[in-house]
Every structure is written in structure tokens, then in C-alpha cells.
Amino acid sequence: QVQLVESGGGLVLTGASLRLSCAASGGTFSLYGMGWFRQAPGKEREFVAYIGRSAYTNYADSVKGRFTISRDNAKNMAYLQMNSLKPEDTAVYYCAARRSVGLGYAVSSEYAYWGQGTQVTVSS
Numbered sequence: 001q002v003q004l005v006e007s008g009g010g011l012v013l014t015g016a017s018l019r020l021s022c023a024a025s026g027g028t029f030s031l032y033g034m035g036w037f038r039q040a041p042g043k044e045r046e047f048v049a050y051i052g053r054s055a056y057t058n059y060a061d062s063v064k065g066r067f068t069i070s071r072d073n074a075k076n077m078a079y080l081q082m083n084s085l086k087p088e089d090t091a092v093y094y095c096a097a098r099r100s101v102g103l104g105y106a107v108s109s110e111y112a113y114w115g116q117g118t119q120v121t122v123s124s
Helices: none
Strands: 003-007 010-013 018-025 033-039 046-051 057-059 067-072 077-082 091-098 118-123
Touching (some): 033 067, 046 077, 057 067, 077 091
Antiparallel strands (some): 046 057
């Protein structure tokens, strides 16, 4: 079993930056692809970013150029650097882990393990 714990959320103004962290335990972190998803009130959970075991990355169009996903296998950590935040980025952000490779990383059902989420609020 893999346990994931997110941190780093908060309340910021438009244009600010935040760095979310995801601490993993209970598994061999390097064997998992890591994704970040978010869910705003009244909306479906949506894909934000993905980093594969080989450090391949992919982003939702809405965050491309503003967000950067990274991982540190030595520390069992995944990160989401969020710059130029907008009010529409307001959501609960979740990190998730999957063992499968290849396509499907934008689909939440591909992920077996999820963190509890961290709230990001961007005020205008």
C-alpha cells in the first residue's frame, strides 16, 4: 500500500506562486507514475499534470506554461510548482500514484492511490 500526503496549499492572490508537495510512503516510489488532479466545488475532478517513472511529463492545457511537475525519487516526493495563479485554479489538489505506464495518465481511474488533498484558493 502506498500512502500519499499533500501539503503546501493556501490562500494567495492572483499572480502568486505556490509549491505543492506530495510525500509518498509504503512502496517503491520510483516504480510509480505520479499525477496531480484538482477538483473545484461543483465540478468533476480534472487532470492537472503527470510525471512518469522516466520523468516524462504532461500537462493539462489550462496549466501548460504555468505549472511544473517534478519528482525526487531519493526523497519519495513529488511536487507541483504553480506560477501565475488565477482564480480559476482554485480547487482541492490531489496527488495520485499509478503503476501502469503509457497512455491513460489523465484518467483518474488509472490511479490506485490518492492523497487526502490540499486546498488552493486564489483570490482576485
